[in-house]
Amino acid sequence: MTVADTVTIDQLVDWLGRFRSLVVDNQRYLTELDSAIGDADHGSNMARGMNAVAEKLETPETVDALFKTVGMTLVSSVGGASGPLYGTFFLRIGTTAGPVTVLDGSALSAALRAGLAGVVARGKAEPGDKTMLDAMLPALDAFDASLASGADLADASAAAFTAAQAGRDDTEDLVARKGRASYLGERSAGHLDPGATSTVYLFQALAGALGGLPE
Amino acid sequence: MKKLINAPEAVLADALAGIAAAHPELAVDHDNRIIYRGTPTRAGKVALVSGGGSGHEPLHGGFVGTGMLDAACAGEIFTSPTPDQIQEATRVADSGAGVLHIVKNYTGDVMNFEMAAEFAEAETGVKVASVVVNDDVAVEDSTWTAGRRGVGLTVLLEKIVGAAAEEGRDLDSLAALATRINESGRSMGMALTSCTVPAAGKPTFDLPDDMMEIGVGIHGEPGRHRVPLAPAASIAQQLVDPILADLDFTGGPVIAMLNGMGGSPLIELYLMYGEVAKLLEKAGVTVARNLVGNYITSLDMAGCSVTLLRADDETLKLWDAPVNTPGLRWGV
Numbered sequence: 001m002t003v004a005d006t007v008t009i010d011q012l013v014d015w016l017g018r019f020r021s022l023v024v025d026n027q028r029y030l031t032e033l034d035s036a037i038g039d040a041d042h043g044s045n046m047a048r049g050m051n052a053v054a055e056k057l058e059t060p061e062t063v064d065a066l067f068k069t070v071g072m073t074l075v076s077s078v079g080g081a082s083g084p085l086y087g088t089f090f091l092r093i094g095t096t097a098g099p100v101t102v103l104d105g106s107a108l109s110a111a112l113r114a115g116l117a118g119v120v121a122r123g124k125a126e127p128g129d130k131t132m133l134d135a136m137l138p139a140l141d142a143f144d145a146s147l148a149s150g151a152d153l154a155d156a157s158a159a160a161f162t163a164a165q166a167g168r169d170d171t172e173d174l175v176a177r178k179g180r181a182s183y184l185g186e187r188s189a190g191h192l193d194p195g196a197t198s199t200v201y202l203f204q205a206l207a208g209a210l211g212g213l214p215e
Numbered sequence: 216m217k218k219l220i221n222a223p224e225a226v227l228a229d230a231l232a233g234i235a236a237a238h239p240e241l242a243v244d245h246d247n248r249i250i251y252r253g254t255p256t257r258a259g260k261v262a263l264v265s266g267g268g269s270g271h272e273p274l275h276g277g278f279v280g281t282g283m284l285d286a287a288c289a290g291e292i293f294t295s296p297t298p299d300q301i302q303e304a305t306r307v308a309d310s311g312a313g314v315l316h317i318v319k320n321y322t323g324d325v326m327n328f329e330m331a332a333e334f335a336e337a338e339t340g341v342k343v344a345s346v347v348v349n350d351d352v353a354v355e356d357s358t359w360t361a362g363r364r365g366v367g368l369t370v371l372l373e374k375i376v377g378a379a380a381e382e383g384r385d386l387d388s389l390a391a392l393a394t395r396i397n398e399s400g401r402s403m404g405m406a407l408t409s410c411t412v413p414a415a416g417k418p419t420f421d422l423p424d425d426m427m428e429i430g431v432g433i434h435g436e437p438g439r440h441r442v443p444l445a446p447a448a449s450i451a452q453q454l455v456d457p458i459l460a461d462l463d464f465t466g467g468p469v470i471a472m473l474n475g476m477g478g479s480p481l482i483e484l485y486l487m488y489g490e491v492a493k494l495l496e497k498a499g500v501t502v503a504r505n506l507v508g509n510y511i512t513s514l515d516m517a518g519c520s521v522t523l524l525r526a527d528d529e530t531l532k533l534w535d536a537p538v539n540t541p542g543l544r545w546g547v
Binding site for chain 2: 031035038039040041044045048075076077078079080081082083084085122123177178179180182183184185187
């Protein structure tokens with residue numbers, strides 16, 4: 001196994017740090033998207049949550065400890081629907097990864113899949129409902145397909161980022177069936193989904209941490 | 216944005232400080248943002264815990280006290296409280312007889328209360344039952360939406376079930392009563408203006424001077440239709456008709472609430488109540504009790520909502536029972 005085929009705790013901490021920066025830098029944009037079809041708080045909620053995560057992130061010894069802290073911090077600081085959804089995502093990643101210090105591609109994939117399953121269980125959304133799932137599912141599909149074709153983690157994470165963006169863009173035409181946007185019915189079409197948009201930052205951050213973005 | 220605030224990020228903490236100053240009979244946990252009654256839940260009494268995003272005052276913190284809630288969790292503006300907050304309120308309010316969670320049907324609120332109930336039962340063994348209020352006829356209750364929203368009926372439900380809890384009824388019968396109240400009430404709201412969330416700093420939606428939004432929620436979510444501004448009599452009709460079309464309110468006493476969204480003066484709310492009362496009389500609906508004022512608001516939004524609840528002798532007796540909270544007070 002080459003170095004490029006594994007991800008260390010430091011890289012996972014870097015992932016979270018990059019996610020925080022993207023969320024904080026774009027919080028006004030996320031809130032604007034949420035004003036159109038939701039309740040105008042997604043950016044400020046996610047920024048508050050990731051800032052709280054950053055304060056709690058010492059260098060953990062194992063991957064499960066890292067993500068337990070992240071998940072519980074988000075659950076207890078974000079509120080709204082994003083708190084339980086992102087919180088459950090990271091909690092499941094941690095329990096699936098277990099008390100290890102390094103993940104290979106298949107272990108990272110399994111952990112991310114478990115996170116996705118947690119989001120589905122908590123939110124009861126299906127693909128096409130105009131939610132974060134519409135960016136997350138294609139991202140993980142692309143990540144797995146890329147690894148299966150022999151790509152390294154850098155390229156696989158870049159493919160996931162690209163697929164997440166396409167998934168986010170596709171939410172523009174969708175009619176929301178979950179969350180507050182669903183109250184609008186047809187009027188929810190024509191707007192990007194805020195949750196799918198913050199999910200793109202999650203995969204942009206992962207690609208950055210795994211060397212999948214041009215520096 | 217012109218608001219009576221120090222800083223957008225300090226609104227909730229500063230408001231809780233004000234509630235504590237104004238109501239020494241309540242106990243405010245500032246760290247966890249929970250409002251409790253000043254005295255612990257009496258042994259054997261089921262505790263009622265509610266909560267939700269802030270910005271709807273007096274709901275929910277203003278309904279803590281004898282005859283209504285035992286504790287209320289305040290989330291950020293329009294954002295559900297978090298599971299650890301709700302779990303703490305549940306733990307502290309429980310007297311051993313169990314806790315009823317009163318949850319408004321919003322995706323975030325339902326998820327956070329669900330997680331809190333899971334955590335509370337697993338970690339502290341508190342018995343928790345939940346009722347999810349979903350009375351807003353503006354939203355189609357189908358598998359294609361998150362379901363009808365919880366709005367004005369929440370106020371009436373907290374009052375009636377709160378009175379029943381004071382009588383010493385057990386958790387299961389209170390949950391059953393709450394479910395029955397929820398099935399017997401409907402609401403519909405409208406907005407003349409948007410609200411402005413402090414953190415956003417500008418109105419959540421644009422609404423031209425000559426237009427109004429019918430079927431609006433309590434978070435500045437746009438409504439079902441945007442229509443030209445009309446006289447109060449016509450607005451009343453547009454609120455009452457969909458409620459009466461959804462549920463039969465004839466043949467028994469009804470409790471009616473004309474609620475202000477926060478930015479409409481009381482004179483307009485009374486004017487609207489007059490129009491609503493005329494329409495109800497014409498439709499053969501007997502209003503036995505009414506409530507007019509700002510009870511479940513949407514920050515500074517101008518507008519109102521109508522809530523009707525089918526009542527019977529039992530619910531009227533519970534409605535008339537003494538209540539002593541910052542937001543509702545009679546019989547004491």
